[in-house]
Amino acid sequence: MTDPIITIDHVNHYFGKGKLRKQILFEVTAEVAPGEVVIMTGPSGSGKTTLLTLIGALRSTQEGSMRVLGEELLKAPSRDLVELRRNIGYIFQAHNLLGSLTAKQNVMMALEVHPFNKHEQQDMAEAMLTAVGLSDHINYYPDEMSGGQKQRVAIARALVSNPKLVLADEPTAALDKKSGRDVVEIMRRLAKEKGSAVLLVTHDNRILDVADRLINMEDGRLTSYQIDQSPLAQEAGIAG
């Protein structure tokens, strides 16, 4: 059997010091396999983003074991974390595009640490922007694009290097129904074709069916559920 891309074992996480120290994650245990698309749902403030940033090596694991792409993150030296981050595609809420660069140049930046020449980088960036529906905006600057278009550039940037792991926090929040579906379909295709794992956090019940598996965070504890038992689906009256 192939190794999981993510293995989380009894992870606890705390914010604050001394009397203000507060536990946010409790004994979180989970695995994500290559090629798998996992969607994490859960109420605001339940710890989803905290877990995503721990998995993405953007925050130090404090307790428990966190293995990502074969690397143990607990007590890992920072140079290993830097290396690991190159193999992860991040789509977070603040899309952090560089205003002085065009859409294509922003996407090409993600290829700089990879062994492609300029010409290949340009072709790959254009192909990925086309895949997210931005073929007409390749040379636009962020200021000239809508929120949804900027989000799509950020998604193209995260996916262009075919990362083994994609972590996405509300990737469809700024998108209309069709664009939202398109981008999650692109992520799903990447997972299936390249054996990458995709873990995405969403409140968008229109995309839950894209997942192979659903997990739910509540008060810092993680549980699995079936799509027809989804708390979001039930809320929206689409259960069953």
Ligand SMILES: Nc1ncnc2c1ncn2[C@@H]1O[C@H](COP(=O)(O)OP(=O)(O)OP(=O)(O)O)[C@@H](O)[C@H]1O
């Ligand atoms: N840097 C921090 N310092 C202290 N507390 C924090 C910090 N970051 C998050 N928290 C707290 O940790 C808890 C979990 O936050 P987190 O952002 O992980 O939740 P979430 O499930 O992603 O919420 P949302 O769906 O609103 O994004 C919240 O109570 C939050 O206030």
